[in-house]
Amino acid sequence: MNDQDAMTRLAAADPVPDADVRDAADSARARLLLRAVLARPRPRFTLGTRPRWGSGLVAAGLAAAAIAAVAVVQAPPAPPRPPVAGRATPRAILYEAAELAERDGRRGRFVHVTGTTGRVVHLDSAGGYDVIRVDVVRGVRPADGLPGEGWLTIGDAGSSVRPLTAADAAAYARDGTPDASEIAGPPYPGLYPDLAGDHGFDGDVAALPDDPAETGAAMIAWLATKGLAVPADPQGWLFRTGTRLLDTFTDSGGGERAKIYRMLAGLTGVSTLDADVDPLGRPARGLAYTGITPRHGLVEWQVYLGSGSGRITYSQAVVRRPGPANASLPPGAVQYSTAVTSVTWSDKP
Numbered sequence: 001m002n003d004q005d006a007m008t009r010l011a012a013a014d015p016v017p018d019a020d021v022r023d024a025a026d027s028a029r030a031r032l033l034l035r036a037v038l039a040r041p042r043p044r045f046t047l048g049t050r051p052r053w054g055s056g057l058v059a060a061g062l063a064a065a066a067i068a069a070v071a072v073v074q075a076p077p078a079p080p081r082p083p084v085a086g087r088a089t090p091r092a093i094l095y096e097a098a099e100l101a102e103r104d105g106r107r108g109r110f111v112h113v114t115g116t117t118g119r120v121v122h123l124d125s126a127g128g129y130d131v132i133r134v135d136v137v138r139g140v141r142p143a144d145g146l147p148g149e150g151w152l153t154i155g156d157a158g159s160s161v162r163p164l165t166a167a168d169a170a171a172y173a174r175d176g177t178p179d180a181s182e183i184a185g186p187p188y189p190g191l192y193p194d195l196a197g198d199h200g201f202d203g204d205v206a207a208l209p210d211d212p213a214e215t216g217a218a219m220i221a222w223l224a225t226k227g228l229a230v231p232a233d234p235q236g237w238l239f240r241t242g243t244r245l246l247d248t249f250t251d252s253g254g255g256e257r258a259k260i261y262r263m264l265a266g267l268t269g270v271s272t273l274d275a276d277v278d279p280l281g282r283p284a285r286g287l288a289y290t291g292i293t294p295r296h297g298l299v300e301w302q303v304y305l306g307s308g309s310g311r312i313t314y315s316q317a318v319v320r321r322p323g324p325a326n327a328s329l330p331p332g333a334v335q336y337s338t339a340v341t342s343v344t345w346s347d348k349p
Contacts, residue, residue, distance in 0.1 A: 087272055093285050094265035097310030101257035104310075106143050108345030110150075113139045113249045115340040117154060117191055120164060121183060122328060129171035130164040130328055133180060137191065137338070139249045140349055152249060154191070155180075164333065191338050192244055195296040195317055199228045201241045205256045215263035216242075235267050236291040243303045248311050248340045261310075273302060278314040280339060283307035290320060296335065297323030306340075313340045 088096075118134045136157040141150030159180035163169035172178075203222045208215050216238045220230060231237035242264045246257055264270070273286030284304040293299050298321035306313040316337035322329050329335070 087274075088285065090267075090270040090272055090287050091265045093272065093287065093305065094261045097305055098258040098261035098265075100308075100310035101254040101261060104254040104257075106345075109143055109347045110345070110349050111141050111143055112342075112344045112346060113137075113141075113340060114342045115249070115338065117339075118334070118337045119193065120326070120329065120333065120335055121161075122326075123175070123183065126171040126175035128328065129168040129175070131168065131172060131183065132162050132164055133159065133183060134162075135159045135180075137249065141250065143345070150250070152191075165330070191247065191249060192315070193317075193336050195299055195335065196236065196240065196291065196293045197295075198231065198237055198240055199223060199226075201245065205245060205259065208259060210259060212259075212262035212266050215259060216266070219263075233291050235269050236289055239264065239267055239270060239289040240301055243301070243312060243315065246312050247315075247338075248313065248343060251311075273304075278304035278306075278339075279316065279337070280314065282313065284313060293323060295323050295325035297321045297326065299335065311340070311343070314338070 115137045116134055117137050118132050120130050121133050122128070122130050135155035136159070137152065137154050138157055139150060139152040161178070161180045161183055163172040201219055201222060203219070208218050216234075219238065219241065220234055223230065242260045245251065245260050251257060267289075269289055269291075271288050271290075273288055275286060276283065278284040278286065284306050286302055286304045288300050288302045290298065290300040297319060300318045300320050302316050302318060303312050304314040305311065314337070317335040319326060319329050319333050319335050320331055322331065326333075326335060
């Protein structure tokens, strides 16, 4: 099974018509949620401010070690793929995306995004088998909001289930071909399952240094202020965390996106994917980072930036070598994928 497997094609299985986008949030529940979001004071994390702690101060050495860890990778990732002649480097792709982000003007008060997310779910019945669960994703966020503001639904507008392989199809049939309502979603919330045991970044992107050489160090230092351990592979953590901050469903303004793109451009271990299209066949340029995880084996995280927009339109995690938590998957299987199918601006939430 290669990267262009059934999951990538299933990502378009439940498209949301563009005509539905403008009124997607026009419900009492959505309006209530949006009012609550807009009325909530915005938390701002200032890097120069000492946080309050209930059990004393964080040791200064922890923060210093965190900053140093950005440059010293404690657990070396898999070597990046050798560059292909004539193909853009990750640095060039990401700097171009940063420039596009800075030119991305505001075209309405709200951004409506639709897409799909696919996950491998393992069932123990009928001898054990794997299925791909695909859920429709809809989201609305204020154009000037912070990452995470607005609302997001996963599966409310439709879900589907398909066996992963021919052997899984046989077991699925013996099990009575359960549909999505009978199969619980994976035991992790959100669009991007945490395969590496990461702690996310909840600080204020606007407060991070503008110097790309300092942005990643400040993000690592933020972990220390929260009493969290420095990642074993800081470069991998910054790639996964940075690309999640750039998620099209929930991302922030153009200037802040540009800051994260430039930080990513300075990472080691990032490679350019060979394809000139994303798994749905749309023009895009792909980037990847491969690393070892505690339970899911060797995983390659891939993101595709749409041509002309610089926005991430497709993400997936490809299993290169299974681990204890996904031992039933063959190498090359896609553990999860997320596709953006439409982005619409409107003055209506």
